[in-house]
Amino acid sequence: MEIDVGAYIADLLYEHEVVNLPGLGSFTGKYQTANIDHIQGKLQPPSKELAFNTNLVLDDGVLVQYVQQKNLLSIEDAKARVDDFVSEVRNDLNNKKEVVFPKLGRLFRDYEGQLKFIAEGANFNTDSFGLPTVQFFPIRRVANQTEQPPTVAPHQVKVSTETSNDWIQSTVAWFDRNIFYFIGATAIFIIFVIYWFFLQQPLDQQAVVVDPNTPETPTERFNISPSQEEDLAETPSSDQNTDQQNNAGQDNELDTEEPTARPTQKSAVIMIGVFGNQDNVRRLVQKIYEAGFEPYTEKVGKLTRVGVQMAYETESDLQEALRDIQRKFEPKARITKR
Numbered sequence: 001m002e003i004d005v006g007a008y009i010a011d012l013l014y015e016h017e018v019v020n021l022p023g024l025g026s027f028t029g030k031y032q033t034a035n036i037d038h039i040q041g042k043l044q045p046p047s048k049e050l051a052f053n054t055n056l057v058l059d060d061g062v063l064v065q066y067v068q069q070k071n072l073l074s075i076e077d078a079k080a081r082v083d084d085f086v087s088e089v090r091n092d093l094n095n096k097k098e099v100v101f102p103k104l105g106r107l108f109r110d111y112e113g114q115l116k117f118i119a120e121g122a123n124f125n126t127d128s129f130g131l132p133t134v135q136f137f138p139i140r141r142v143a144n145q146t147e148q149p150p151t152v153a154p155h156q157v158k159v160s161t162e163t164s165n166d167w168i169q170s171t172v173a174w175f176d177r178n179i180f181y182f183i184g185a186t187a188i189f190i191i192f193v194i195y196w197f198f199l200q201q202p203l204d205q206q207a208v209v210v211d212p213n214t215p216e217t218p219t220e221r222f223n224i225s226p227s228q229e230e231d232l233a234e235t236p237s238s239d240q241n242t243d244q245q246n247n248a249g250q251d252n253e254l255d256t257e258e259p260t261a262r263p264t265q266k267s268a269v270i271m272i273g274v275f276g277n278q279d280n281v282r283r284l285v286q287k288i289y290e291a292g293f294e295p296y297t298e299k300v301g302k303l304t305r306v307g308v309q310m311a312y313e314t315e316s317d318l319q320e321a322l323r324d325i326q327r328k329f330e331p332k333a334r335i336t337k338r
Contacts, residue, residue: 104120104122
């Protein structure tokens with residue numbers, strides 16, 4: 001008889017705070033109060049925040065008893081079914097596979113071998129009847145277009161007109177007293193504009209002083225394999241090669257033309273993870289080389305981003321490479337640069 005033990009876990013979380021997978025860990029539900037996000041317009045009812053605790057490995061008997069009651073089995077048969085299910089889950093996790101639990105979420109191991117759980121978002125709080133997150137939108141009030149402006153009494157209009165006339169007369173009197181200052185400021189502004197557009201030397205004609213002692217910026221790539229650093233250090237310089245060729249009497253001409261990239265070829269970076277330990281960075285870079293990819297590293301403060309940089313021609317090629325990298329290294333790997 002086929003028994004879906006994983007589906008029973010979601011049923012038990014409605015009534016229990018902890019549901020144990022013997023020898024592997026436990027699903028736990030923590031009460032969360034209602035929350036309103038005015039920025040995103042979301043209303044979160046009271047719910048249980050699901051998590052997976054790898055420290056709670058002792059069998060509490062809840063799952064075994066539920067399987068026994070649902071399928072009318074003996075306690076030994078129910079325990080055997082649960083043990084088989086846990087063994088299958090452990091094998092899938094060790095093989096870098098995701099295990100999907102219905103209504104709960106996904107369980108997988110990250111690059112460092114730690115168990116990670118991503119909840120699906122179901123509400124297991126019976127007090128809120130399992131209500132999901134509600135999207136709401138604010139009500140915008142529209143002004144009444146038929147509303148007439150208030151009537152102004154005649155004496156108020158007369159006072160307002162007299163005040164406006166006084167202000168105009170005072171402004172004109174101010175300009176009469178300061179007309180010479182205004183003309184002088186205008187003349188200075190015109191002279192400045194003429195100097196700026198006609199007399200000032202253009203920036204592209206100004207001399208640029210270059211310090212001869214400034215070293216040239218190296219153009220070699222930064223992300224190289226640690227094993228290639230010794231090869232680069234032992235490789236003779238181009239001048240030494242030229243001297244050796246001249247001394248040997250070789251007359252062959254060197255092809256100095258750089259290879260031309262295909263017009264349809266593009267480049268992208270697929271980010272795998274961020275690490276603070278440099279030993280983890282070196283181990284991941286070595287594994288990326290061994291898998292046949294080109295590593296990419298980027299310093300961000302005290303952390304180091306590690307990923308794969310690659311060239312591609314079509315979007316399907318890039319997506320296929322992304323799936324391959326997610327399967328081999330990290331399910332959460334994503335494209336960060338194109």
